[in-house]
Amino acid sequence: MRLDRPGLLFALIGLAGLILPFAEFKPNRILAGEGATLAAALPLGVALLFALAAMFAMGVFRLPAILRLTAALAALLAVLLAIGAAARHLTPEGDTLARVSPASGFWLLLLALVLMLADAVARLRPGLMLRGLLLAGAVAAAWFLLASGALDQVSTLREYSVRREVFLREARAHLLLAFGSLGLALLVGLPIGMLLYGARRLRGPVLSVLNILQTIPSLALFGIMIPIFSWIAATVPGAAQAGVSGIGVFPALVALFLYSLLPVVSNTLTGLDGVSPSTRDAAMGLGLTRPQLLGWVLIPLALPVLLAAVRIVLVQNIGLAVIAGLIGGGGFGTFVFQGLNQTAMDLVLLGALPTIALTLVAGIAMDLVVEGTARRRQEA
């Protein structure tokens, strides 16, 4: 039987994960913890350890992708349930201060299994529809797992349980920041892109400015905006009432908006430039007006590239919105920075994990949409 190289890599990562501590016991949320290996962390730990080791070993050989997929899925579920069980097992009865968090071994196992899963899915070459269903299934499964209470004793969820209301509020704020800035960027960036398409001479200067904006580090951008917007709020009548302020949601939204402009404008240009000159010329020659040319021909043909811009911006802004937590803009960043201040890693994770999950889901969903429109274009 022949060896499978990616499988070998997954097995090595998995092996490290099995050796390193699986969970960490801390007397309270900020004290340093003490690691427990998988074998020690839960009652049937040794059995699970051998089962996982066998599964990784099997992955080293070339086996049908569907088999690998099933194995990885089962193992992933087992590891997730195991961390929940470990948390229950390691927490002394009645001790509300003690925390059990996932340790390096758990994260490595998670990494190995997710890679294996992604690899197996890619090898199966599922159609668009099936990939959409897989994504929905994964989201539903994660939701179900969290709602079932199986993981409730894990430290990050303990942090969540005392912040339920705040968490929901910050989740909404995070989505508002990411989607709001995307909406603004489309509202402003699409017309700029269309304008530049017609005005070649303006392209260089405008794109350079947007490029420079893109290279300003996000912290520096916030730093610049605080005095500027504070001054505007203080001196321009009505500005403060309209929501302008040095800190808070307003500068966060503006920063994300500025970062989004370059991808939107440059992709609009690329998309429109991609329409063949003869198609454009024929459209004009047949008597389409300029708005008709845009609406009937240019925008439909540029759509896949425009949607690609939406994908880039969305993924970028969901991640960047974390920084808004620094200046009181809200969002999951609030937990990250609170956690950093309190050296409570579990709280940091409460902000970081949903951000990562949101980014992944948005990225994959937009990939499906982009591919769907591009494919329909080809078939069409």
Added chain:
Amino acid sequence: MIEIRNLTKIYDGTAAVDDVSLTVEKGQIAALVGTSGSGKTTLLRMINRLVEPTHGQVLIDGEDTQDIAPHLLRRRIGYAIQGHGLFPHHSVARNIGTVPKLLGWKPEAIRARVDELLELFQLDPAAFRDRMPQELSGGQQQRVGVARALAARPDLLLMDEPFGALDPVIRAKAQHDLRDIQRQLGTTLILVTHDMEEAVTLGDRIAVMDKGRLVQYAPPAEVLTAPATPFVRDLVGQAERPFRLLSLTPASAVARAGQADGAPIPRTASLRDALAECLWSGRDAVPVEGGGIVTLAALRAEAAPTARAAE
């Protein structure tokens, strides 16, 4: 009738088209020919105002095109270009129906017109209506492009190198079909080409452009036998001249009584075809279908400009 009066286009101080005047009679084909950069495409594009003239006028049946909004003017004029310019995201039917839709025709009327045009261009409506442009061959795409240009029954059709992207075999057939359809519909046609052969085959008159100026505007035979300038003579090609001249006359026109061996050539075949047949089969004369023969001596007389001038 199209009247072009003193039409000029100046780009950055140089004239791309310099004071060109010409008239195309209703139902005629005018071929604009010249080297690249001669201004022929600019001249064509000024007729439907894709390029706005610096000076001069274009009159269509006496109406100044400057008095009509550009997009409304263009909907009245058919326009077909090299590489067809079909909309890749629209079906064949939607492509052809573009201008009728712009003009607000009813959907049933558009559908009927699309089918009628597909029939006219020998494309089975049931099979082609819903296809996408990239599923068609080059020749089919070109036909759909011309069908689209003719959809709203324009009196004037402008074509810019319409056959440029086709291979020679398909091109000859496409030219022949276009000529038939143009005669059938009575459309006035102005066609840009860099190919003198195409201009001679299709044009009722040929307009030769050089560096923005119109150097000769005359029927093909006159351009061939009496080129106005050395440039026109070069464009015609000294080596090609006699053959192009022969290609203008059908065999039936010079056939006279007599006997010749071998298979007859069709009556519509040109004298050039007759000459080719004589040379290839080593005969001094070939019979023409329906009686008469064409002799090498007759061909020799026809291919010389002096003989023409005497006519």
